[in-house]
Amino acid sequence: MIDSVQRDSSLLVHFTLKLADGSTAESTRNNGKPALFCLGDGSLSEGLENQLIGLKVGDKHAFALESEDAFGGISPDLIQYFSRRDFMQAGEPEVGAIMLFSGMDGNEMPGVIREISGDSITVDFNHPLAGQTIHFDVEVLEINPVLEAANADPVG
The missing domain is CATH 2.40.10.330 (Thrombin, subunit H)
Structure with a gap:
């Protein structure tokens, strides 16, 4: 069992995204449903992935990413x-x-x-958060969680 986030890990997290003015742009805590992040699949920026690597279950990590490392600049x-x-x-x-x-x-x-x-x-058509510095607050709940759909154990 892997005890820290690796480059190809999936992880279940709670996160809050805040803008420079302190307002909350998004938070999984509001609806109580954590998010599944899959590192290495291209859905997260390299800057965000680099902040997650090495974290362990239960870790809370707060950091800020400039627009280029978060949701990109305005094109x-x-x-x-x-x-x-x-x-x-x-x-x-x-x-x-x-x-x-x-x-x-x-x-x-x-x-x-x-x-x-x-x-x-x-x-x-830019991402609504493009061009902004984003303040992240992430809590790792699980690393490589067993997903409901993948719950079938092969019988050998």
Whole structure:
């Protein structure tokens, strides 16, 4: 049994993400449901994974990551401009609203309405936390947890 987080570990954690102003962006403690992180699968930034490696069950770790190591910087390429006509079926958008858009590949992607100016609507497809320093508070609950779906023991 592995007693510390490795580069290919799965781990069950409680976490809280706070912004520079101290406001909470997300927390698993609010709903009481821990999150499953899988290191090495590309879903977490390298900076975040590096902070988790070596932690043990029960460890609590608080740290901050600059935007590049957290959710990335803001990419101007992900800010798009639409005509108000493009929203006729969806209804009148509001600044700050998150809407789903169909990408060229047919997948849906969320975009935040940033500005409405005359006939032009600015939509930001960057991650909502992109460009921000994020303060993490992580508690490791389990390392390589046995998942319900993988609970079948082979009979030999």
